[in-house]
Amino acid sequence: MSDPKDPLVQFSKALVSRVEAGKDAVAAIRLGHGRHVTALVWQSGVVVASEQTLPRQEEFELVAPGGSVMTAKLAGRDPSTNIAILKPAESIAVPAIAAGEAQTGSVALAIGADGAGGASARLGLVNLAGSEWHSSRGGLIDRRIVLDVRLARREEGGPVFDAAGACLGMSTFGPRGQVIVIPTATIQRIVPQLAKDGRIARGWLGVTLQAVAVPDALRESADQSSGLMVMSVVEDGPAAQAGIVAGDIILSVDGTSTHRFRKIARHFGSDSIGRKAEVRLIRGGGVMTVQTTIAERQAA
Amino acid sequence: MSEAARRLMPNERLRVALHAADALRRATLARTLAEDGYIVVGLAGAADVVLADGSCPAGETRIVVALGGNDDDVAGVLPLDADTNQIDAAIRAVAAGLIVRPPGARESGFGAMRETDGQALLTPRELEVLAALAEGLTNKAIARRLDISLHTVKFHVESLFRKLGARTRTEAVAKASERRRRETIVL
Numbered sequence: 001m002s003d004p005k006d007p008l009v010q011f012s013k014a015l016v017s018r019v020e021a022g023k024d025a026v027a028a029i030r031l032g033h034g035r036h037v038t039a040l041v042w043q044s045g046v047v048v049a050s051e052q053t054l055p056r057q058e059e060f061e062l063v064a065p066g067g068s069v070m071t072a073k074l075a076g077r078d079p080s081t082n083i084a085i086l087k088p089a090e091s092i093a094v095p096a097i098a099a100g101e102a103q104t105g106s107v108a109l110a111i112g113a114d115g116a117g118g119a120s121a122r123l124g125l126v127n128l129a130g131s132e133w134h135s136s137r138g139g140l141i142d143r144r145i146v147l148d149v150r151l152a153r154r155e156e157g158g159p160v161f162d163a164a165g166a167c168l169g170m171s172t173f174g175p176r177g178q179v180i181v182i183p184t185a186t187i188q189r190i191v192p193q194l195a196k197d198g199r200i201a202r203g204w205l206g207v208t209l210q211a212v213a214v215p216d217a218l219r220e221s222a223d224q225s226s227g228l229m230v231m232s233v234v235e236d237g238p239a240a241q242a243g244i245v246a247g248d249i250i251l252s253v254d255g256t257s258t259h260r261f262r263k264i265a266r267h268f269g270s271d272s273i274g275r276k277a278e279v280r281l282i283r284g285g286g287v288m289t290v291q292t293t294i295a296e297r298q299a300a
Numbered sequence: 301m302s303e304a305a306r307r308l309m310p311n312e313r314l315r316v317a318l319h320a321a322d323a324l325r326r327a328t329l330a331r332t333l334a335e336d337g338y339i340v341v342g343l344a345g346a347a348d349v350v351l352a353d354g355s356c357p358a359g360e361t362r363i364v365v366a367l368g369g370n371d372d373d374v375a376g377v378l379p380l381d382a383d384t385n386q387i388d389a390a391i392r393a394v395a396a397g398l399i400v401r402p403p404g405a406r407e408s409g410f411g412a413m414r415e416t417d418g419q420a421l422l423t424p425r426e427l428e429v430l431a432a433l434a435e436g437l438t439n440k441a442i443a444r445r446l447d448i449s450l451h452t453v454k455f456h457v458e459s460l461f462r463k464l465g466a467r468t469r470t471e472a473v474a475k476a477s478e479r480r481r482r483e484t485i486v487l
Contacts, residue, residue, distance in 0.1 A: 052410055174410055247424070262413055
């Protein structure tokens with residue numbers, strides 16, 4: 001019936017074969033109540049999932065490509081890059097997939113798990129491929145990749161392929177239902193650390209902070225127009241031990257101004273743990289400095 | 301009057317099936333529904349709307365309002381701590397074929413760290429006034445609590461409205477809470 005040389009037929013056939021190749025890279029993580037999310041078969045004994053989709057539990061039921069059901073233990077999660085890894089009880093064959101670089105305008109094929117060992121597919125474009133960015137949780141993501149594609153909740157965590165069948169990364173819901181990609185480079189960087197330690201270490205003071213304007217009367221002595229007001233202090237945390245209390249306005253840490261979130265987030269990387277830090281703050285109408293030691297952030 | 305519009309009328313007796321794992325929650329919700337004039341039916345019964353405490357039950361094909369949960373497929377999603385007016389409004393809305401989402405629901409998701417707009421940042425004093433607004437205090441009561449003049453309170457409230465782009469006290473409280481959610485950082 002159809003003309004095999006018809007470009008649209010060829011295009012469609014190419015997509016079908018891509019999905020066929022990609023379906024061995026997706027597993028379903030069961031969430032109960034008949035619901036699931038997708039995981040990406042990453043390497044022998046490791047599947048990667050979107051951290052934000054996983055409830056706080058240690059073990060999950062996994063539907064491997066082909067449909068065999070097995071348990072999978074959570075082996076690490078990092079909310080700052082939205083990457084979680086699980087170790088399935090049985091080995092899953094890992095398809096050979098090359099890493100791809102996203103380009104704005106290129107075709108993007110997102111694969112999800114159907115929950116029964118098969119795959120579901122979504123076709124769209126790379127709406128935007130930009131530079132590195134920091135997540136609200138302080139993690140560094142290698143590239144900003146936004147897709148023009150619809151995705152179901154159950155498909156989040158699956159691989160996104162380019163036209164050549166290379167993997168751009170893992171699909172993830174961003175704010176306002178936007179579909180973004182956690183780049184392959186970020187997964188490659190984070191997975192070994194997660195597999196080793198179960199988490200990504202991060203510096204911690206034990207405070208919840210909210211940006212505030214420095215009151216006019218204190219602008220001059222503070223030498224900046226905004227700071228981070230301490231809303232709560234974790235008992236026995238580094239900040240509490242240093243005498244920091246709710247209501248203090250933190251102006252800088254080791255000379256790094258709190259005026260910009262990104263700069264201060266960078267100051268609390270894994271290398272900051274155990275380091276002494278000088279915290280400059282406003283308390284009771286005056287500017288003062290306290291000494292503290294950065295600790296390791298507890299599991300979120 | 302259309303069927304949809306008729307269903308939005310408060311005197312329409314809708315049948316609601318209740319799905320709640322917790323017995324106490326189920327009892328509380330059933331009482332609330334009955335007081336609001338709904339006919340509470342069993343889960344297996346003929347219902348216009350299913351009210352689910354938490355996630356929607358698997359395979360449910362009827363119109364669902366879920367308290368909590370984050371399921372795109374259901375017609376109504378409310379926060380877990382939605383009040384009785386919100387539950388009532390949501391049930392009527394979904395029965396009339398509308399979709400209900402709380403503000404900020406679509407905001408959730410893995411996003412970028414946002415730098416704050418320095419011009420619109422609130423001062424510590426404004427945050428205190430805001431906390432009092434959230435409790436429903438009058439200007440006079442706020443002045444008494446913070447030990448400042450009524451004139452100063454009015455000044456702070458106006459500044460809050462301007463910075464938050466709000467026209468009413470309720471709107472100011474809502475916008476500030478949305479902003480707090482976005483701008484709170486943990487170190």
